[in-house]
Amino acid sequence: MKKLLLMSICVLINLQLVSRTADEDAIAHSPANSKCFNCHGRPVYSYYNENLERDVSKRMNPYFLIDSVAYYNQNHKSFECTDCHSYDYNTFPHDNDLQMEPMPVCLDCHEGDDATAAFSFEKIDQEYQQSVHSTKHSGEFTCWMCHNPHSYKINARTNENIKETIVYDNNICLSCHADVNKYQLITSKEKPNIIKKHDWLPDQIAHFAHVRCIECHTHVSNNVLVAHQVLPKEQAVKKCVECHSQNSMLMASLYKFRAKESRNRLGFVNSSILKDAYVIGANRNYYLNILSGIIAGLVVLLIIIHALLRILSK
Amino acid sequence: MKDQIYLYPLWIRIWHVVNALLFIALIFSGLSLQYSNNTFNLLPFDFAVSMHNISGITLSIAFVFFLFWNHFSGNGEHYRIKSKGYCAEVFRQFRYYAFGIFKNEKPPFPITEEQKFNPLQKFTYVMVMYVLLPLITLTGLGLFFPDILPDRMLGTTGIHFVDLIHIVTGFLLSIFMIIHIYFCTIGRTCSANFKSMITGWH
Numbered sequence: 001m002k003k004l005l006l007m008s009i010c011v012l013i014n015l016q017l018v019s020r021t022a023d024e025d026a027i028a029h030s031p032a033n034s035k036c037f038n039c040h041g042r043p044v045y046s047y048y049n050e051n052l053e054r055d056v057s058k059r060m061n062p063y064f065l066i067d068s069v070a071y072y073n074q075n076h077k078s079f080e081c082t083d084c085h086s087y088d089y090n091t092f093p094h095d096n097d098l099q100m101e102p103m104p105v106c107l108d109c110h111e112g113d114d115a116t117a118a119f120s121f122e123k124i125d126q127e128y129q130q131s132v133h134s135t136k137h138s139g140e141f142t143c144w145m146c147h148n149p150h151s152y153k154i155n156a157r158t159n160e161n162i163k164e165t166i167v168y169d170n171n172i173c174l175s176c177h178a179d180v181n182k183y184q185l186i187t188s189k190e191k192p193n194i195i196k197k198h199d200w201l202p203d204q205i206a207h208f209a210h211v212r213c214i215e216c217h218t219h220v221s222n223n224v225l226v227a228h229q230v231l232p233k234e235q236a237v238k239k240c241v242e243c244h245s246q247n248s249m250l251m252a253s254l255y256k257f258r259a260k261e262s263r264n265r266l267g268f269v270n271s272s273i274l275k276d277a278y279v280i281g282a283n284r285n286y287y288l289n290i291l292s293g294i295i296a297g298l299v300v301l302l303i304i305i306h307a308l309l310r311i312l313s314k
Numbered sequence: 315m316k317d318q319i320y321l322y323p324l325w326i327r328i329w330h331v332v333n334a335l336l337f338i339a340l341i342f343s344g345l346s347l348q349y350s351n352n353t354f355n356l357l358p359f360d361f362a363v364s365m366h367n368i369s370g371i372t373l374s375i376a377f378v379f380f381l382f383w384n385h386f387s388g389n390g391e392h393y394r395i396k397s398k399g400y401c402a403e404v405f406r407q408f409r410y411y412a413f414g415i416f417k418n419e420k421p422p423f424p425i426t427e428e429q430k431f432n433p434l435q436k437f438t439y440v441m442v443m444y445v446l447l448p449l450i451t452l453t454g455l456g457l458f459f460p461d462i463l464p465d466r467m468l469g470t471t472g473i474h475f476v477d478l479i480h481i482v483t484g485f486l487l488s489i490f491m492i493i494h495i496y497f498c499t500i501g502r503t504c505s506a507n508f509k510s511m512i513t514g515w516h
């Protein structure tokens with residue numbers, strides 16, 4: 001649990017560092033939002049209470065707090081709050097009925113959208129429909145559960161730093177699987193302990209820092225960059241050699257974007273992994289392999305000759 | 315037993331057999347890890363990981379034990395290289411193995427209590443025990459506790475760099491072991507040296 005917490009904290013700090021600069025100019029480009037942020041961007045907000053005829057300060061529900069820095073650094077940063085939420089939120093106190101308003105889903109805007117066709121939303125949706133989350137909890141579970149509406153930013157496709165992507169993507173899963181409060185939004189079942197459930201994996205810290213949950217838990221296809229079909233646990237990857245081998249599956253998932261099935265950098269097999277990790281069995285050096293084979297062969301040959309000569313000269 | 319000398323005290327023999335068995339286990343599991351594959355493996359991957367870890371740690375402990383005893387028991391004397399004329403002596407021994415041995419010449423440096431290793435042997439044992447084994451145990455330790463390794467070294471990840479040293483050293487030691495075992499058959503009889511490594515008497 002501590003480990004997971006630490007990991008999450010690291011990410012939070014990271015995200016803030018990255019996004020600090022985006023702050024000022026972005027606020028400027030959506031003035032209507034600053035009204036909402038006046039309350040939803042700070043732990044304590046004030047409003048004019050007409051009954052008391054004075055300003056009153058109250059605490060904001062922490063779950064309704066929105067990080068403006070992250071908001072203006074995400075995919076939908078150009079959006080006004082009321083593009084997704086009802087315009088009636090401009091009044092305070094908000095109308096109670098607003099809580100029941102249906103929210104748009106990704107496909108409402110992205111289906112058949114040319115600008116974002118490269119992401120293959122329709123195929124992602126198909127995969128998602130077959131995932132355990134969707135099949136077991138089609139009512140409660142939506143794309144928003146993993147894609148925080150106020151902070152989701154594409155990583156796998158754009159971030160050069162694979163380690164950051166891994167942390168980012170894993171935190172998506174851990175936001176639930178390491179947080180009972182969010183988990184309970186979906187089900188009242190007991191939340192399995194992730195660390196205990198992966199006891200069989202040696203050096204969990206190293207593994208969770210170098211591979212994503214989805215590497216082992218999804219069906220990887222060629223249609224989309226980020227696989228979305230989360231499989232039942234019985235079908236998760238458990239065999240070490242799926243990754244620890246020359247034709248490592250990591251080349252088809254995590255390193256898909258970078259992968260040139262390769263032996264380029266000084267003869268290193270799967271060299272696109274090497275910048276970030278060293279995977280036993282998957283990274284080998286072609287020339288060293290040949291060289292060691294030759295040396296070992298020569299040594300054995302010399303020994304045989306030496307032994308033969310010794311026998312003959314007896 | 316009259317012309318025999320007591321060359322290998324008990325602690326060397328125990329250390330040596332432990333060391334040799336562990337080393338063979340390490341070579342097997344190490345090869346299995348390095349060349350692990352989806353289709354065929356010497357050993358199952360997770361088993362090889364545990365086997366390599368456990369044998370490696372035990373071998374490191376045995377190695378520290380060796381360093382300690384070698385230093386305090388006096389056996390370390392045999393590992394001291396005196397500089398004057400040493401190269402020439404190594405060359406003489408080398409010439410003997412390359413030619414003289416086939417002409418049934420006498421070995422140039424017969425084994426005595428004061429000189430249990432010939433110069434070539436001394437050189438290889440010193441290299442192995444004081445250069446390669448420290449290198450492989452230290453890099454192994456680094457790989458076992460990757461947190462202590464620097465994130466990046468010479469343009470690649472610290473783990474990768476250290477692993478390369480580890481693998482190359484492991485390869486050199488494996489080659490040493492093959493040659494070592496072969497040269498142990500050069501004794502009074504083929505099996506004489508192995509017998510002395512068991513009984514201690516030469």
Ligand code: HEM
Nearest residue numbers: 322326333334337439442443487491494495498507508511
């Ligand atoms: C990599 C593993 C090994 C290392 C590092 C190693 C190292 C050594 C060393 C340092 C000595 C001299 C001991 C002394 O101070 O008196 C020695 C002697 C000996 N070793 Fe090994 N050994 C290894 C594996 C083996 C194996 C696998 C065998 C046999 C199957 C073997 C057979 C012998 C014999 C017969 C001797 C005595 C003859 C001599 O002094 O050269 N060794 N070994």
